Ligand SMILES: O=C(NCc1ccccc1)Nc1ccc2c(c1)[B-](O)(O)OC2
């Protein structure tokens with residue numbers, strides 16, 4: 294189980310999203326972090342990360358009040374990630390994004406202090422050691438999350454199917470059926486990555502994540518990102534608050550090393 298002291302976050306002016314989260318559980322391996330490329334250690338025996346996703350496991354998309362989540366049927370091993378720093382396969386549960394109010398910021402992790410306009414998280418749980426996602430989220434090595442940076446550039450053809458459905462989940466707690474989507478189309482062409490031990494960046498902030506951050510960003514165009522910003526934090530009937538800047542502030546590296554799969 295995750296135990297440990299709690300400590301106050303640095304007194305930064307926090308986005309409303311974080312007003313309630315000054316005290317955090319644990320606190321020795323929090324995410325996100327700034328990845329200092331020169332300090333990362335090349336591990337020659339870090340294998341490539343292998344993903345196998347079955348588009349038929351894609352269930353629906355919903356707005357949980359923090360982000361929009363595309364959720365998958367995780368009752369079988371049809372959609373999994375393995376290899377890389379992982380000792381066994383992890384099942385795909387959901388993916389979601391974090392983004393900014395404009396293209397100048399939005400990602401959670403940074404690379405030598407470089408911020409990207411958005412970041413994709415593909416969330417998997419350790420189905421060998423735990424029975425459910427809810428259990429795994431509370432345990433060490435419970436989750437494996439692939440982080441992918443987004444940059445503004447060419448139109449992303451395959452992402453458009455998702456962008457087109459976003460207006461149907463505009464409000465908090467809205468859900469729409471979303472089938473036959475293979476998130477492999479969102480992976481960058483280069484397999485280089487950094488990996489480190491961290492946490493969820495949204496509540497319950499548990500320190501259960503093996504992070505795999507892809508070095509190469511994927512390109513989307515500015516109109517696709519603009520649709521992300523049209524979603525709302527607020528539910529139907531509440532005063533409208535645009536879902537933007539849903540990223541957590543950087544956390545201290547403390548006693549951690551970031552490993553790289555490349556030199
Ligand atoms: O799944 C989440 N919450 C719902 C919940 C379900 C069951 C028990 C408690 C909470 N959160 C969450 C999971 C994975 C990641 C993040 C947040 B992330 O750091 O944003 O990227 C990686």
Ligand SMILES: [Zn+2]
Pocket residue numbers: 389390391414494
């Ligand atoms: Zn996330």
